[in-house]
Amino acid sequence: MAVPVSAPTSPARRVSARHFVRLKLRVMGNNFRGQGWRIALFLVGSLFGLWFAVSAFFGLAAPGLIGEDRYALLVAAFAGGLMVLGWLLLPLVFFGVDETLDPARFALLPLPRRTLVTGLFAAALVSVPTIAVLVALSGLVVTAGVFGGWSAAVVAAVGVVCGVLLCVAAARAVTSAFATMLRSRRVRDLAAVLLAVAAALLGPLQIAGVAAIQDVDWDRLNGVATVIGWTPFGAPWTAGIDVAQGRVWAAPLKLLITLAAIAALLAWWSRSLESAMVGAASSGPARAKPVATDGVVAQLFPRAAGWLRRDRFGVLVAREARYWWRDARRRANLITIAVVGLFVPVMVNFGGQGFTVDNEQGFNFVGETSPVLVSLSMLFVGLLAAVTLANQFGFDGSAYAANVVAGVPGRVELRARMTAFSLYVLPMLAVVAVVIALVLGEPAWVGFMAGTLVGTYGAGLAVNSFLSVLGAYSLPETSNPFAMNSGAGMVKSLLTLLAMVATGAVAVPMVVAAALLGDVWLWLGLPLGLAYGVGAALLGAYLAGDALDRRQPELLAMVTPRR
């Protein structure tokens, strides 16, 4: 008798998405175990989310509740479209994605890719933001129901659910692809350039948008809304309104567009997921670089930092400076500052009073932007830059042990970290001040704008030095620069918020001065801002350094992952 070649394997039980969801809930639950403050933070965060969701719900249901048929399509297309755009872009810039279930952990399990993707997707759906968005956009169902009865409401509900799926799929696909891209050195430089270009384009787009709203031409806006409704950005949200307004044939087509978009995003995610799983095992082949001939000390100090003394302080600055560029997570933060630093001031200062489109002369100012408004936007940029350091020791993780073993004094440590970060940030802030002043057509304002930026930034460094010593948390050791621990997600948002509020409070004198001093401030802004910023930063390093000296081992334990 012939020996059978293929052994009859006992059929393994099928792994379904349910297992992933349960695994995620279990991991989340275990994170909370015995950590009362984490549960409290989670509850506070959930309440905030719910509050926003409910207010947005009534906003979106408003056209139905007040019975204004003509706003229905507008609200659905623009609000929904913004939502998708937000899920697409915000994880890249601000919040990161929840990697409670790290794809790399599944690399060794015999799972078909389709199972893995659907499972991880299902697990990603189980989160507070997803539920909040679902609640918020259910407002559209009310609107559709009021105008079109039950059938429209049902279509709208299906559309909203599909839309939420689309949002989550978009966030996952984009962050995963972007993370893979950033790992390769050549691409990451390209990415930085592309992001900068995108930021530069946002300004003019914003102006055009403001101009369009100024005209309050409802027909034209409705035209735009109709177009958005036929793209994946608006399709899921507008399907219900279409049924209500008698375009029943459009609903199945729009749902089809949505489903196709979800499928395409998942396929894209699935492809980058594979490289993420393999990439985690080895981050690329070790290329033997040419053997360096000069001494090791000369290698460590970047050429731009050649003026540093070859001592403790100097070497800390040199290492930090190297890390801000070489560590993908830190680099992502730098890019964020560059992008947001240019984008927000343009938005605030042009959004505040607006432009009109004049057929003969192109864009024209309406009214004047005020020094106070400009100061406020500069304050935000300085604050954002400084908040990046709120968890500066978390970037190091357990590697910080080297500094503990060497017994680095806290004040030297903090001053060095501030200096290294400023090597990158101060030139950026200078560019922001010059560019915004030129764009506003007020070159004389450069001085006090730069002063406000530096003053806020310095005060922020002081506040965040304390926060980084007292409120540090660990970041997961993955190569995805956007990953966070699920437990830390809420902590991160609240700590960042706290840091921003505190920094804003410390920097308020700069805005008050702009409001009260008038023209004198144009000349005094720069020297006073510089003095305020440098003084605050040094004082912060002095005081927080003391705290750091007393709690080095505790800080190390806080930033060491998994405990």
Next chain:
Amino acid sequence: MTGEHPALALRGLAKSFDGKIAVAGVDLDVPTGSFYGLLGPNGAGKTTTLSMAVGLLRPDAGGAWVLGRDVWTDPVGAKQLLGVMPDGVRLFDRLSGGELLAYHGLLRGMDPAVVDQRAAELLDVLALADAGRTLVVDYSAGMKKKIGLACALLHGPRLLVLDEPFEAVDPVSAALIRDILKRYVAGGGTVVFSSHVMEVVQRLCSHVAILAEGTIKRVGTLEEVRGERSLEEVFVEVVGGRTATGEELAWLSR
């Protein structure tokens, strides 16, 4: 001056995590010039003990002294005499091997010229010079151990504390590390290292302590601890392993 003091003295070190006791009162004297092996099964508290001994983890109770200097009240004095290679701790691995050595050297307040010269020698001896400017994150596990050892040795410490120096190291690198450590002890230095590989400990150590369930079970010179038997027998007896009866895991054999 420091001759009367043991190279490392631990008194009543204790630590618990979330109510779970990891180390329950460890007393240890490591004589100057000894090659001291800290043995124990996984989870015995070796890493916790060594972390508390070098100032990386604050103990719940007890203290540690390096050549008579208190690690927790005079950290600067104690840490100058100390070279540490922790386990399970990342290096600043976005630096190349040379850059990492420069960082550690200058962080210890060394003269740049001395750092350059010693780093070149260490890279050469540890066969890491070929790696050139490859980042440490791209090193193999054995290379990472070697560069970690180089960082601990660079400033010429009087006491070396190494956590699992031979884990995940190939035989060639292990032999190299052994040679360097032997030379270091012969030159008057003291080495404390943790391991659960009996063969290495038996070959290298002058003194041994066996740690299990957070307490020291046996301590003394190698001869005192093992007596007439092999170290492995003593270790298994002290730790209390179980032997398979052959009944369980029957499905492993077809």
